[in-house]
Amino acid sequence: MIAFAIKRFVQALGVMLVVALISFMMFRFVGDPVNQLVGVDTSPAEREALREALGLNDPVLLQFGRFVVKAAQFDFGISYQFKQPVASLIASRLPATLELSLVSAFFALAVGVPMGVYTGLYRNTWLARGFLAISLVGVSLPTFLIGILLIFVVSVHLGWLPSFGRGQTVSLWGVWSTGLLTKSGLQSLILPAITLGLFQMTLIMRLVRGEMLEVLRTDYIKFARARGLSRRAINFGHALKNTLVPVITITGLQLGSIIAFAIITETVFQWPGMGLLFLQAVQNVDIPIMAAYLLLIAFLFVLINFIVDLLYVAVDPRIRLGGARG
Amino acid sequence: MTEPTLSVRNLRVEIPTRRGVLTAIDDLSFDIAPGEVLGMVGESGAGKSITGSAVIGLLEPPGRIAGGEIRLAGERIDNLAPDRMRRIRGRRIGMIFQDPLTSLNPLYRIGDQLVETILTHQRVTTGEARRKARQLLEEVGIPAAETRLSSYPHQFSGGMRQRVVIALALAADPELVIADEPTTALDVSVQAQIIALLKRLCAERGAAVMLITHDMGVIAETADRVCVLYAGRLAEIGPVRNVVKHPQHPYTIGLMAAIPSLSGDPDEMLAQIPGSMPRLGAIPPGCAFNPRCDYSFSRCRAERPEPYPAGTSHAACFLHAPEALRQAPSDILQAATAAGISLPNTVDGAS
């Protein structure tokens, strides 16, 4: 178990170094950082001085080392467009994205798992067929279209929910601005969360359904029936628990994609999160922000992967206790 | 005569498929007396497992019972509502499947699976159920039962897992135990132990056993009576000694001749039955075995035989029909007699 954790940790470190290298290369190859910082009327001598001050004349390896060390301390330099430390810019946007992503993931799970269980158990009912048809729509419609449709119907036409922004936020301990504690914050969250979570929800539903069908065919379910256990104990105990092993893995990994794909939803709903910040950065070639965003997303992916692996181990005794005997 | 624990009458199981309805079990009748061990034998695909599933009410859809009756201690169980049938499963009929490696839920502790089963069928407290679970594990010969309760299935060997499966199947003291090839998936070295254990525990409890296997050695040592299936139909049924030593159906004769003798003489040639069992969709008219039978005659190709008395057994073969001596050609009668088939002693059905 400890060895497993250490191995995964080393792997994660490797992944992060590679991503750091890619981020670092952006600085060198996408535009000249000095050009971004100075005006057109700056003299070549001044530019050279700045270049020296920024360490851009040092050996590449040294520059990379410095970049990694700084990144490890959350120092990503100064944003070209905002002239502010990137770390604090991201920190101010992070809560919006994380809250949106987690609520979306929760929505996807809370709706997707029961729908999957239902469609797996009652395969031939019209409701199950209806769920499958809906899921097809959810998978095939692009996110931005779903978002725009929701805005059009729910916000513009019905006027029930706000169409953009995050509503009123409350600052927690001075570091985390949350929209979860105000009415307008919660109302603003609903549409973006559905938009972002819909694809994952249908994915989870189909996954649970498939796994459920698979598990219901296994010998241990047959044996559980032969022992006379109640339908409830079989379906929601024996079957569901076995179904959840892969669901945990996939959902966990999907959380990373949710955070990454929040870019689109944040754009559609003008959600003040990291995704919106990143898009603005791309438009303005604000490389420090782009690099930091890339590293952060990679870090979240790696972190989630790590947690999922541990969860997986916690659920499945075959991995936890090892030594499977035939 | 006491009421049989299990009585199957004219059972017919159909499986609707896209290419038509297959008849997996056709007009099968047999009884199992209290405490009796009935061996079910037949080639793979003969319908042994389907018979077991039909009895315990777990036929896989779209398979369904299309005719006949199944009675448990006199009470009809083939037409019970699902919830009432569920109460019979595990409590009055226990079932053991072939593969102990996949019969246990990998995510549940052995003890929890036992306790859950006991609590389903008996009004006891969790504490009592746990004590009973430990006692069951001890009974099936698992050392350190108390600590093993909190182990997971993957921590047991195959033989040990089958012992756990037996404990689970017997947890509520069922009056009938269906064991579907309980040792086929196991190491040869532990097969005999598991069969002996199963037989002892069922005998102690007075449970009737339907032992499905294609291992005639197991049957010879364990069963009281044997039921031979061929293509979903009864071929022969009778006391084990007679069926093994003096088989009366040509198919059984072939089946017995195909067993390597226990003395293990390597020079002894195994008699093989030519051809193979027909698929369900392609069962020939008349007797299902007639194309492979050395003793078939015109009637075998035209009509379906019912089980006729044949010595102390019953065999579904026209050689045992009262009219046989009159209908079958004399060379076939001679060959049959030479093969040990005891022909009826009347010339026609008038006796």
Ligand SMILES: Nc1ncnc2c1ncn2[C@@H]1O[C@H](COP(=O)(O)OP(=O)(O)O)[C@@H](O)[C@H]1O
């Ligand atoms: N779902 C099904 N569809 C079609 N045929 C089936 C199905 N299930 C079982 N069968 C057929 O029923 C026959 C009996 O099967 P089974 O009872 O499992 O045989 P065995 O004697 O080996 O246990 C076999 O010929 C098998 O191919």
Ligand SMILES: [Mg+2]
């Ligand atoms: Mg079988």
